[in-house]
Amino acid sequence: MDHIVYLVRARIQAVALLCMLAFASLFSVDSLAANSIDGIRVWPAPENTRIVFDVKNKPDYKYFTLSNPDRLVIDFTDTKNSVPLNNLAANDPRVKLFRSSSSKEKTRLVLELSQSYQLTVFPLAPAGQYGNRLVIDLYDKNRSPKVVATPKENIGDIIIGIDAGHGGEDPGSIGSKGTYEKKVTLAIAKKLQKVINEEKGMKAVLIRSGDYYVDLNRRTSLARDKNVHFLVSIHADAFHTPGPSGASVWVVTQSRAESELSRWLVNREKKSELLGGGGGVIKTTADSNLALTLADMSKEHSLGVSFGVANNVIKELRKITKMHKSTPQNGNFAVLKSSDIPSILVETGFISNHAEEKNLTWSKHQQRLADAIHQGIKSHFLAHPLTGSYFASIGYKKHKVRSGESLSVLAERYNISMSKLKSINNLKTNSIRIGQTLKIPRTG
Numbered sequence: 001m002d003h004i005v006y007l008v009r010a011r012i013q014a015v016a017l018l019c020m021l022a023f024a025s026l027f028s029v030d031s032l033a034a035n036s037i038d039g040i041r042v043w044p045a046p047e048n049t050r051i052v053f054d055v056k057n058k059p060d061y062k063y064f065t066l067s068n069p070d071r072l073v074i075d076f077t078d079t080k081n082s083v084p085l086n087n088l089a090a091n092d093p094r095v096k097l098f099r100s101s102s103s104k105e106k107t108r109l110v111l112e113l114s115q116s117y118q119l120t121v122f123p124l125a126p127a128g129q130y131g132n133r134l135v136i137d138l139y140d141k142n143r144s145p146k147v148v149a150t151p152k153e154n155i156g157d158i159i160i161g162i163d164a165g166h167g168g169e170d171p172g173s174i175g176s177k178g179t180y181e182k183k184v185t186l187a188i189a190k191k192l193q194k195v196i197n198e199e200k201g202m203k204a205v206l207i208r209s210g211d212y213y214v215d216l217n218r219r220t221s222l223a224r225d226k227n228v229h230f231l232v233s234i235h236a237d238a239f240h241t242p243g244p245s246g247a248s249v250w251v252v253t254q255s256r257a258e259s260e261l262s263r264w265l266v267n268r269e270k271k272s273e274l275l276g277g278g279g280g281v282i283k284t285t286a287d288s289n290l291a292l293t294l295a296d297m298s299k300e301h302s303l304g305v306s307f308g309v310a311n312n313v314i315k316e317l318r319k320i321t322k323m324h325k326s327t328p329q330n331g332n333f334a335v336l337k338s339s340d341i342p343s344i345l346v347e348t349g350f351i352s353n354h355a356e357e358k359n360l361t362w363s364k365h366q367q368r369l370a371d372a373i374h375q376g377i378k379s380h381f382l383a384h385p386l387t388g389s390y391f392a393s394i395g396y397k398k399h400k401v402r403s404g405e406s407l408s409v410l411a412e413r414y415n416i417s418m419s420k421l422k423s424i425n426n427l428k429t430n431s432i433r434i435g436q437t438l439k440i441p442r443t444g
């Protein structure tokens, strides 16, 4: 008995000693630190890597680079680091290794780099689910691809830019079962890319192809760099109550949002910049008046195309999902605003609605949505092919009206509705004249 008591007592003493040591270390060096690094995230993207530090308070930091080998050194003043660094760089092509050293005054983090990069470092104030952050972007130095001018007479494929909303630091809306909008949008975007690429005469490029954030301005400049003819931005809706459901299609306008819902949606998309970390971009969104003054004919033309596609996409979407709005909605979305490229924003459903949240994570439903968007875009560009595009050569055959042929006779012969035949040929009435050339859509 005595022996056991002694052992127990010894153990208690040992534990007490350990506790005291731990306690002492807690209150010696560390307790003096005013700030702490509580999280580190690494987001590799095709043209940059973003590294985000969660810090308890506004970060006080200095940084510099070293070469041979290339390194980035960041000193966080009066800060302790509690994040393990071992595996942070495992999946990143630009950072080879994170290491740190701490002293009373600071934590020094050293990032060993694969080469030298163009560097942006900026702090972000708390936004949404995030507290203070310090953001580091390592950009590839050759990241701006030269715009290849394509001759207007022969554009060949219609290039569709697909912008999966949100990504990386910016999860978008989060459903009650934990579904992230950024995941849903990327899944639909990839399915849409596949069906479009299977379509002769169309080609799709993804503006974002992985889980990383792309500045909203960068999204449109990427679309421009890739010679995109039409841009579709994929999102999933959310509202602060679970009631609203259904899909909607948005076209950008400069007018102020009218309904509470559209204000809510537009503000929510603006929040992306705060979450995703747009850096200097945030300021420029206040310049919508300037953008409006600079608006030109091409903008009006692009608005026409945008509405045309929007209507066709709605027509297809309503076959497979409930519509929240059955006509194109106007919104002042940053991702579409600065663009002279015709574009729509598709809200594929409400992630805040329980049934739709489930549907949106369902691969088969995502495929249906992708198919509907593809069909909508295709039918617009078949009916209104871009000059020099493949669709212009196959979209229509020509028919010269002969004696005895009426619109209804031709509609029946070519298996097309009267109204479709009229709209394709911009006919106001049912009368046609001999010798007139009509456009007849090819089937398939």
Ligand SMILES: [Zn+2]
Pocket: 165, 166, 172, 173, 181, 235, 236, 269
């Ligand atoms: Zn969104």
